[in-house]
Amino acid sequence: MLGAYDPASAYLWQMFGPRIVAEDSQLHFQTREALNKWLKQSSQFFDWVYNNEGLVVGFAKSPDRQQVNIEVYQLYLNGRKPTVLMGSRPDNLHVTITN
Numbered sequence: 001m002l003g004a005y006d007p008a009s010a011y012l013w014q015m016f017g018p019r020i021v022a023e024d025s026q027l028h029f030q031t032r033e034a035l036n037k038w039l040k041q042s043s044q045f046f047d048w049v050y051n052n053e054g055l056v057v058g059f060a061k062s063p064d065r066q067q068v069n070i071e072v073y074q075l076y077l078n079g080r081k082p083t084v085l086m087g088s089r090p091d092n093l094h095v096t097i098t099n
Contacts, residue, residue: 018067018068019065020067021067021069022070022071024073026075027076029077030078039056046059049093050075050085052082053082054074054076055074055095057093058071
């Protein structure tokens with residue numbers, strides 16, 4: 001389901017706790033340098049966990065907004081999933097597929 005964005009209603013979540021803002025998408029890069037630059041720059045805002053195949057998951061808290069942001073991306077390098085990404089932490093990312 002890559003390509004979704006759910007900003008959640010702030011009013012509804014005030015009753016239950018933090019508001020969850022979720023986004024998922026594909027990100028396409030032409031060069032490894034551009035991909036690495038995006039990971040580095042965006043890590044100022046998100047704590048990324050990613051595997052060597054380019055599956056990226058991150059979250060950030062915004063306590064003043066009572067909000068938690070969750071983002072999931074599939075990275076592509078020249079139209080293909082990467083095979084090695086510097087800084088990957090595959091042991092911290094588990095994927096379960098169910099039917």
